[in-house]
Amino acid sequence: MAARRKSNILDIVSINDGTPGATATQTVQPGRRGRPRSARVRAAVVRAAAQLTRSGGPTAATVDAIAKRAAVSRTTIYKWWPSSAAIVLEGLLDSVGDPINAPPGSSCKEALEHHLRALNAILTDTTTGPLLRDVVAAAAADPAMTRAVLDQWLHPRRAALAAIVRQAVAHGEIRDGTDVEVIVDALVSPPYYRLLFALSPLDDAALNDLLDTVWHGCRRSDALP
Amino acid sequence: MAARRKSNILDIVSINDGTPGATATQTVQPGRRGRPRSARVRAAVVRAAAQLTRSGGPTAATVDAIAKRAAVSRTTIYKWWPSSAAIVLEGLLDSVGDPINAPPGSSCKEALEHHLRALNAILTDTTTGPLLRDVVAAAAADPAMTRAVLDQWLHPRRAALAAIVRQAVAHGEIRDGTDVEVIVDALVSPPYYRLLFALSPLDDAALNDLLDTVWHGCRRSDALP
Amino acid sequence: MAARRKSNILDIVSINDGTPGATATQTVQPGRRGRPRSARVRAAVVRAAAQLTRSGGPTAATVDAIAKRAAVSRTTIYKWWPSSAAIVLEGLLDSVGDPINAPPGSSCKEALEHHLRALNAILTDTTTGPLLRDVVAAAAADPAMTRAVLDQWLHPRRAALAAIVRQAVAHGEIRDGTDVEVIVDALVSPPYYRLLFALSPLDDAALNDLLDTVWHGCRRSDALP
Amino acid sequence: MAARRKSNILDIVSINDGTPGATATQTVQPGRRGRPRSARVRAAVVRAAAQLTRSGGPTAATVDAIAKRAAVSRTTIYKWWPSSAAIVLEGLLDSVGDPINAPPGSSCKEALEHHLRALNAILTDTTTGPLLRDVVAAAAADPAMTRAVLDQWLHPRRAALAAIVRQAVAHGEIRDGTDVEVIVDALVSPPYYRLLFALSPLDDAALNDLLDTVWHGCRRSDALP
DNA sequence: TGTTAATCGAGACGGTACGTCATGTCTTCTA
């Protein structure tokens, strides 16, 4: 999180997880004085939070419950994370990985399609979907979480999609003049909306319809079908 | 809420609010023995919840705080509402009124446009927007709230919009085959998405772009511009 | 306690302990609005605190432990007592009862002797002694407890003894001019001192010696032996 | 402390405090390998503990606070002292010095008087009094501290006084038969009692009264005034 | 005109989670 009060675990690189080679490539201070941070703690906490959220919803993922399930001290958790929602967000980021990028050599429409399908898969997935729903709910009550969600989740993903759209505009496949952000919204918001309101998820056919509608709707009026 | 444990105030009709004529048209039980329910209480509670949510976010609208601000006993609140979020939802419904219907004699596109603008106005409004955001967040943790939001907020409004879209299909203005629900999603979800993620709201131009894109995208391919 | 932040349980009179007749003689407000206070709670808490202090010392009598042993909610305890030491003090006062008064018709010296023996018995007793030691220790860290100990324990007992001494002065049994408070100190402080430093308690012979020494030391110089 | 788990600093003699001559007379292990213990650390820790106790009471003198104020690592403190109270006791002993001995050539009564005045001065002093009060309070919760207080504070001082009293008995100034310990108690306990209960301290006049009373009370009955 | 049945208010109580503080142990690096 950007607005977090404490140094975030994500910034930590020198974790003695037995694979120092991997982390050593990053900026590891060789002369770290005190006891090194335990990798077990971070992993266990994040995993516990994810499991609790999935099984019992946001209410279940309290700091207390996470601490108990992860067999980690509550104090330690409070040292590294500002709230349980921050842990859940971290677990979400962990399990999702980097923003989607389309397979090389794909057309703009194919790239859009790939992106949208991948996003829908994440939001629909029973592993990641509930985490995101919880995180967004927590953001409603906590400005720091709002910032974190935007900075670490939403904006990077929107940016990737917006780049594709802009490319399509440059290629002349989409008529200029339409607000790129609006196109991104039209494509991206339905899956979120369905998740956050607990509506039935978009299936493949619906996704196709959505893509076709938006793509067709913003093509150059003089373009051939 | 469907799954609520207690009779919901929304079901109540006989409130001695001084205007018995209006409520009397509804199904008032004539032979209610004891002391009638106070309209002052309901109004004060709902108003207090809305004010607290607006000023301090969901965290501020606790039952205790609502009781204190409304000068109503906590016991009374628990008697009529299952949770503070339920109160907020009620306040939201109060301040929004009935689902939007377009001015008579308007075309399908005009009706869609009117509906979308009205919805965006509600979600953007500083009075109602925060209430909805709070309610949706609460729904993530409470299945009863999820049901309530769907039944009392989302489905009625979707239905109104879907009816217009279906009419457009019937009129041949929109090509058949496209999933009506998808079109509704494409139109409706962006404002929600922007609200729930605390993004900047859609302005008029963006709304026009959105409408144009979707309308253009789902018109019959052979239709004239 | 005088400096207590909340109304003290000792002030409460209308406790529905099943014997309303007894308490009804005191100033019971008939129209107490809310749920009446449970007598079980007070008794259980005070007893638990005393037991824990006796068996495990001051460290054992935490609010948590008291709550668990008394089967009373921590919240309820915090509502009525400012600290665990305050509970222990209350238990001490309960088990000791009112300040000592000598049997009627006794001489001044007999009254002093009676008082001192009774005090030593209390401080030596395994039931009350540890409670007092704990309370005094807590007072070292908490000004409110200091005040409470003085107001509710020490001053009343000193006053009773000082009254006897002053009477002896009036009767001419003790020479005038000596500071009454000093005589009280000389008599009273040795048992306290032995308790607080965990020295072996004063036995009967030592008590006699002490009484004789002080009595003899402050008699009128011209008095006959 | 006898029952302490770690070697206590009080036992330590080889501190390189720049005055090796003084400490070298004591049992210094000559062949101590590795880095010698820092005198700066001991001094800073003890001083910090004393200052914190004086300014903020026993609550303020936590190990953490001492470490921070002394600019010494917590680990180091835990290595040498079993508890913060042990540090405070050490500071008390440091600042008080050896047990009092009367000026040479003084009579028994003068020696007693000198001793009592010196004791009262220590207990009344704002530098040492709070330390002792804190230490006694800690002893109530910690048997090791109880032992330490007795062995290092109370017993040596009582012994010195008892020796004077016994001498007075031998000189025939005090009647035989009275328990020496009781006389010591009668003299010594009032100042402690006043300190531990936070009563106003004994002034010079009160001290004179006390001395006179006890001295007069335990003189031989046939002795001349 | 009571009687009856409900609402409403006041407050006690049990319970859960919070976020913090202090303790004491352990691990690593540096002097």
Add this chain to the structure above:
DNA sequence: TAGAAGACATGACGTACCGTCTCGATTAACA
């Protein structure tokens, strides 16, 4: 070997809010 730096577990703290409960006070319709 001493000391510094820091991670970690443990346990108690005092608070906030929740939801339930037990009363008394109030208010209407009904008998």
